[in-house]
Amino acid sequence: METLLYLLRRALQALVVILIVTVVVFCLLHALPGGPARGILGPQATAQQIAAFNHEQGLDRSLPVQYVYYLRTLLHGDLGTSYTLNEGVSQLIGQRLPKTLVLTVLSALVGLLLAIPLGMWQAVRRNKPADYVITTLSFVAYSTPVYFLGLILVLVFTQTLHWFPSQAPQGDTLAQVFADPVALVLPVVTGAASMVAVFSRYMRAATLENLSEDYVRTARAGGSRQGAILFRHVFRNSLTPVIAMLGYYVPVLFGGALVVEQLFNYPGMGLLFWSAAQSSDYPVLLGCVLVISVATVVGTLLADVVQRVVDPRVKAGRT
Amino acid sequence: ALLLAGCSGSTGSSSASKDSINYALPANFTPNWILPIGTAAHLNTNNSSISHTLWEPLVAYDGSTGKIGWNKAGSIATAADFAADNKSVKITLGDRHWSDGKPITSQDVKFWFDLIKANKKQWAGYSPGQAPDNWTSLKADDDRHVTLTFDKAYNPQWMLANELQYIIPLPKHAWDQGGDPVKTWTYLNNAAKNIGGYASNPLWKTISGPYGVKSFSTAGKVVLAANKKYDGGEKPGIPTVNLLPFTTTDAEKNALRSGSVDYGYIEATDLDQKESFTARGYEVKPWSGWAITYMPYNFNNPSMGPVFKQLYARQAIQRSIDQTTIAKVVFSGTAVPGYGPIPTGQASAFVSQTQKDNPYPFSTSAARALLTSHGWSEQSGVMTCTRPGSGASQCGDGVAKGTKFQMQVLSQSGSAVTDNMMSAIQSSLAKTGIKFSIKTAPVNSVLSQTPQCTASQSICKWQLSFFGTAGSWYFPAFPTGDALFQSKGGSNFGNYSDAKVDQLISASTTSSSNQAIQDYSASLAKDLPVIWLPEPDYQISVMKKGLGGFAQDSLANFHPAQWKWTS
Amino acid sequence: MSGAEKDAEAEAAAEVGTAAETAAERVLEVEGLGVTFGTDTGDVPAVCDIALHVQPGETLALVGESGSGKSTVALAALGLLPGNARVSGRITVGGTQVVGTGEAELARLRGRTASMVFQEPATALDPLTRVGAQIAEVIRNHRPLSRAEAAREAVELLRRVGIPEPERRASAFPFQLSGGQRQRVVIAMAIANSPDLLIADEPTTALDVTVQAEILDLLRGLAADYGTGVLLVTHNMGVVADFADRVAVMLRGEIVETGPVEQVLLRPSHEYTQRLLAAVPRLALSGEDAPEREGASVVELRDVSVRFGRGPSAVQALDGVTLDVRPGETVGLVGESGSGKSTAARVALGLIPPDAGTVSLFGTDLGRTRGRRRRALLSGVGVVFQDPVASLDARMSVAECVAEPLRMHRRGMSSADRRARVAEVLELVRLPKELAARGPRELSGGQRQRVSLARSLVLEPRLLVADEPTSALDVSVQRTVLEVIAELQRELGFACLFVSHDLAVVQEFAQRVVVMRAGRVEEQGPTMSTLLRPRSDYTRRLIAAVPVPDPVVQRRRRAQERTEATA
C-alpha cells in the first residue's frame, strides 16, 4: 500500500516532468527559423508545394493550437508521421529503439560488470600502484571523445588487425542482430568505455566510504575474512548509490549511442534523432526527445524502485 | 582466419559470385518510396532511380549513355515526332509487356497523364505554367501511339528533356480505381505509405522495368531482383542488386575497405588514398554531375541588399574567389571552376564562350581596385563606404555612408571540403577587404532559413546561402534557368531580377536553336546573379574491378540494369 | 568448536608448564602496550606502556577520562585498530600473540576466542543484511554448520539476549529494531561462539537507563554461565560498581590505578580517581522541594502535538505536551531515549512548528510573530544542542563561533569589546584562552560542548535551552560546567530548560522536573517530590535503573530487586 502510494506519487511527478519536457521541446522546435517545408521539399520546390505541405502538416496554425493538437494525438498513442521518411513516428521508433536498446543495454551491462569489480578492487588497493594505474586509465577513457575512441578502435581492430568487422550487425530484427555477436563487440566496447570510467569511480568512492563504516569493524570482530566482508556487506551497501546514478545516465547513454551508431553504420534511434534534426523532421524529433525523456524519467524511477528493493531503509524513509 | 571469415559473412560479404552487386546509397539516406508518382518530399533522386528501374519511363532522357540524350534502350517509347509547328508531339510505344504479360498500351500513358492532370498540386514535378499546365491534351491514337498537344510552340529538345521525361506508363489494368484519377491517386499513395508492403503487395508486382523489389527493409536496405518478364532494351546484367544504406560516409568507407561494397564512393579528401583502394581491387571513377554550384545573394537583405545590387560589388566578390586553386587543392581536382549558369563538367552545346573564358578572373588587387574606385576605403581591415551616391565613382544607390562590406553566409554543414572552401573564400575575401563570416547548418536548415523574402520580413536577415556541397542545382537534361534566375522563379532565393535575363530564359525554352541558351549563359556569366563556385563531382565512385559496361549518369540517377560484371 | 575440544586444548596448554599455565588462565594478557596514530598533523601517541590482564569469568572495568585511550586498548586487543596505528608491546589472547599477526590468523581468533561489543549500536550492523543472517555469519565463520542450522542457532541466540519473538526478528533489518535491540544483536554476535573473552566498549552509553540495566544483566549472566572473561570499557561509575570485579583507571594514555572494585571505588588511592569519583552525580535519597517561582512564564507549551512524516510510518513525537518555565528556574526534562525531549525543546525554540497547540515565548505567540520582532524576541534565547559535533560550524574558529550572537544582535559593539566579552565567556566555561583560535575539529568532544555553551551564554540570555549539554563530558568536567550554569543563573536569573537523561544530574540542578514518555508528559512537579515519591510506575522504573557508584550499595539494591521480582 505504502509502496503503491509512493509509486503513484512518483508517477505523477514523472508526468509533470514529461509535460514540461513536451512544452519546452515544442516551443524550442517552433522557435527554429524558417520552418521545415523548404528544407524537406528541396530547393526545387515551388511556393505552392510549400504551402500545400504546411497546410497538410498543420504548420499554418497557431502554436498553442498545434500544441494542443499534438498533445491530443499523443494521448491517443500517436506520435504523428515523419515528414521525410514516409512512415509513422511510432513505427520508426518501434523499429529503431530496440536496436539502440540492444546497444545501450549491452554497453551498460558490460560497463557495470567491469566497473563494479574494478571500483571495488581499486578501493581495496587504495593509493597502491594498481589504483593509480586504473584511475589514470579511467580518466583517459572518460576524457577520450567517443568518436575518437571509436575511430581508434576501428582503425586498430578492423583495418589493421582484422579481428572484428567494421560494421555493427546489419540485420533488421533483434534475432539477426544477436546472431552476429562478433560484430557487436566494437560498438558495445565503444559505448561502454566511458561508462566503465564513470562508474568505477563511483564504485570506488562508495566502497571506500563503506569500508570505513562501523559495521565492517563489527564483521571483522566476528571473524569474517576481508573477502567475505567485501562481498557480503560492502558490495551491496556500495551498490545503492551507484544504482541511483544509473537513471540519470540514460541521456548520456543515448548521446553515446548516436556516435556509435554513426560510426558503426547501425541505424538506431540515435541516428534517427540525428537525421531528423538534420532534416527538420519535427514529428520524429519530438518523438525521439519524448522517448529519451520518458526513458530517463522511467530510468530514474526504476532506479528509485530498485533502491527501495535493495535498501529497505529507503522505503521506511530513513536514509 | 576463422574469425575473419565469420566477420565478413556478417557484414554482407561482397558478391564473390557475380550474381549480385552491393551498391552503397548516399550516406544518411534510406529509400522509402517506389511509386513513380508522389509528392516532392518522396520523389528525391535516389527514390526515383529505384522507381525507374521498376517502371520504365516513356522517354528516358538522361546521361546514362555517356552523354546527355535520349536513351532509347531504357525507354518505352521508340520515337517522338514533333509536329512542324512544334506545338504537338506524336509518340510511338515499343512492343512491350507488363510483367503479368499484358501489353503496355497508350491507355497506360493516358492513365499517367490523367492522374497527373487531376492531382498536379501534389505532384513532385509540378511547377505552375509548366507540365502538365502547358500540355493541353493527350490523345491515344491507337494502342501504340499517343499525341500530346501543347499550349504553344516549344523547343523540342527542351520539351523532350525537361517535360516528356516525366511521363511513365503505369499499369492501368492493375492500378485504376474505377476511372477516378483523384481516388486512384489517393489509393496508390496510401498504398505506397506502407513500406513493409513493397515486397509483398501485388500492386507493386506489375512492372515494366528490368528489376522488381525482392525485399525492402524499413531500415533502408533494398534488394532488387531481375524481372524475368522484361522485354525492353536494357536487360539486367546482374540478377540481384543490393542497395545498402549507410549512416555516414565514414561508415561507408569502412565497408569499402573491408570489401563488402562493390560500388561505393569516397570523398574528395580521400583521393590521396586512391592507391589503397586500387590495391584492394577497386577502381576510382569520379561521377560528374549536370549541375552548377553557387551562393545566392539575398538582394532584399536590408543591410547588404543594396550593396549586392551593385554589379561592381558582385564583381569584386567574384574576383576574390580563386576557383582554380580551390578546385585543384580543396577538391583535389574533383571539381571544375564554374563561371556561369551552364554546367561545365561535361561538354555541351549550351555553354557560351563568355562563360568558358571566365569574365572575372581571380585577383584580389583588381577586386580592391573595383571597390576603392567606387567610393570604398579600408578601415581597420574592412572596406567601408565613404562616398555614397549613385555617381560612377560612388558606392551606388541605397548604400549608406559608413556601410561596412561584411557579409555572412549560411553554409551547409557536414563536409570537410565545404568547410575548407569556405575558409579559403573567407581568407581571400579578407585580402580584398571584405569581411565574410560563416555560419553552418544542416542543408535542410540552410534551405529553410534562406527563402525568398522582402526586406521587412524578419526571415530576410540572411545574406548569402550555400547548399551545394554536392552541387547546388541539378538540371534536367536541358539546363534552363526558369526556376533559378527568372524574376519570381520558384527557386530564385535571392530575388534576382533582370528583364533581359527573363527574356533570354523564355526564349531558351521556346526557340528551337541553341543560340538563345548560349546568350543566356553569357549574360549571366557577366551579370553575376549569384557567386559562381566550382562545380564538384556528384560523387567519387569506387567500383570493384570488373564492374563496367556503363556510364555514370550525370543527372545523378543510377541505372542498375546497365551494370555488368565484365570479368 | 565444542566445549569438549576446548577443554582438551586447555589441558594441552596446561601440560606445557607453569608459565603457560598462567597464560592459559588469563584470557587476555597485555604487556607494555604502546599505540601511536599517524595523522596529517603528526603523530598522536594514544597509549603507552599499558599492562593489564583478564581471567576467565572475571570482569575488568577500564575507566578514565575521555580520550585517555580506553577504546584504543580495547581495539588493540583484537587487532582492530585502524590502518594508521602503530602498535608495540605484547598482547596475548587465549594464548595467541596478537601484535604482528596476520589478518587471516586473527580472523580465526575473532568471534571465537575473543569477541567485541561496540559502543554505537546504530552503525555497528550492516544496514542491508537481516540481523539473523549477520549472526549466522559469525557462527559459520567458525563452525561447520549448514545454513539452516546456523539460522536456527541465530534465533536461539536472539532468544538468549532477550529479544522478544526471535523467529520474527531474525529476519528484520537493523533499522527496524530499537537501539537497545540492536545492541542485543551485536551482543548476540559477540557470544555466538561462546568466546573466552568479551570486550565491551561502552556497550550501554547510547542507551537509556532501563535498557542499560537489562543489557548489563545479560552480560553478567554470560560471565557467570560460561566463564567468559569480560573487559568492560565505560565512563559510568554506576555500571562499574554494579558489574566489575576489578577496575583499571586510565589517564592520558596510562593506567594510573588498578585494583578490586571495592578498593578502587571506595578507597581510591590516585588523586585523579578520587577527583573522578567525587564528581559522579548521585541520586539523593532525601531532600526538600525548591520554592515555587513567581512570575509570568518565559516559555510555555500548551497542548503541543508534533507528528513527523505522513502515512503509517509517521511518528507522533509529541502528543498534547504542556509545560512551562518561569524566570530564574531550571526545569529538567527527562525520559527515555526517543520520548520526545529534544523535540519539545525544539518546539519551544520555534524551530519546529507544532501541528496543534501553541507556543509562547516571553508571553508572545511565536507562531504569529515574524521578521524583526521575532528576531528581537529570539535574541534573548541561548541554545545548546545535543550533538556537539553538529553544533559548531567547522569552518569558524572557536572565537568566531562564540562571537556570532554578538555580531547578530550587538551590531554596535567594537571588535575589542567583542574580543573581551568572548574571552570572558570562555573563561566562564573553563576553556583555556589558547583554544580561541582553534577550529572546532581540533577540540575534544567535551571542549566542543563547552564552546556551544559559551555561545549560548555570551548574550546573557533570558532563556537557556540546553539539550543534554554535558553528555560528552567526563563527570568531573560535567560537574564544573553545571555549577557554572547554576551560578550564572543565580546571577542573571535566566530561565533554563534542561534536557537530560541523567536523573541524578537533573535532581541536583533542576527545581522542577518533567518526565516524558512516548511523546506525552508522564508526570511533572517539583524535583524532589517527583523523584523521591514518583507517582507513575514509569518514573519509578527510571529511578530504579539508575546505578549507584558504590559496589556494596549496588549489590544490595540488586538483591532487593530480585526478591521484589520473585515476590
Next chain:
Amino acid sequence: MSAVLQSTTPTAEPVANYRLSLRRFTRNKLAVAGLVVVVVFLLFCFVGPLLYSTDQTHTDLHQVNLGPSGAHWLGTDAVGHDEVGRLMFGGQVSLLVGLAAGVLATVIGTLWGATAGYVGGWADAVMMRVVDAGIAIPALFILLVVSAITTPDTLGLILVLGLVSWLVPSRLVRAETLTLKSRDYVLTLRATGGTHGRAIARHILPNSVSTIVVAATFQVADAILLVAYVSYLGLGVQPPKTDWGGMLSAGLTAAYSGRWWLIVPPGLAIILVVCAFNAIGDGLRDAFDVRGRG
C-alpha cells in the same frame, strides 16, 4: 555527454585548515600532475603564440597537408594553417569555453540548487521538477536548436554549454544545502534570531564551497569534452576560429591518409586537459574530505 565523475554523496564536513587540505592535495600525485598539465597548456595556448607566431586568419592553399618539418613543426592542415599555431589558437577557444562554461554552469547550478534546497517546500518541488525535465531533455537537442537560431560564437558557445550543464551541480548543491540547513549550528542561529541571509552567507555557502569547487573542476572537464563533441557534430565555432574538437573532427577525415599530425595533437590535447581537470577535481575532493584521512 554531461556525465560527471562526481561522487554521489556530497563531500562531508569541510576542513577549516586550508593548509592541511593543500598538503593532502599535493600528496595526490595525479592531481598535482593534472595541475601541471593545465598550467602548461594555458601557457602554451595563451603565451605560446607570442613565441611562435603563425597566420591563423588566412588560408594558404599552396601549403596544404604538409608533414612536420623545420618550418612547420607539426605540419599544416588541409587549408594550409600551421598545425602548432592552430593548436594554440584552437586551445584558446577550447580552454576559454571550457573554463567559462564550467564556471557558468556551476554558478547557475549553485544559485538554483541552493535556493531550492534552502527555501524548500513548493518552490523546491517545482525547481527540482524543472531540473528533472532539463536532465530528461537530451542536451544534444537543445544544442541543435540553439545553434540553428544563433551563430555559435565563443560567447554564445559558453552560454549554451553553461545552460545545458548546470543541472548536475544544481542537484549536488541542493543536496548539500538540504543537509546543511538542518545542521545544528544553522538551527542555533535561527533559534537565536539570525536572519536567513546570515545563515546562507555565513554557514551554508562557506560550507558547500568544497562541493562547489569540486563540481566546478569536473564541470570544466565536461565542458571541454562537450565543446569537442559539439564541434564533431558541426555546431562548434566557425572559421577562422577553431577549437580542438573542431580540429580533431576535421582531422579524422585524414585518418586513413596517414596524416597523424592532424589527429594526434588535438586528440591528445583534449584527453590530457580533460584528464587533468578530472584529476584535479579528484584531488580536491580528497583534500576537502575529512573521511579520506590516513
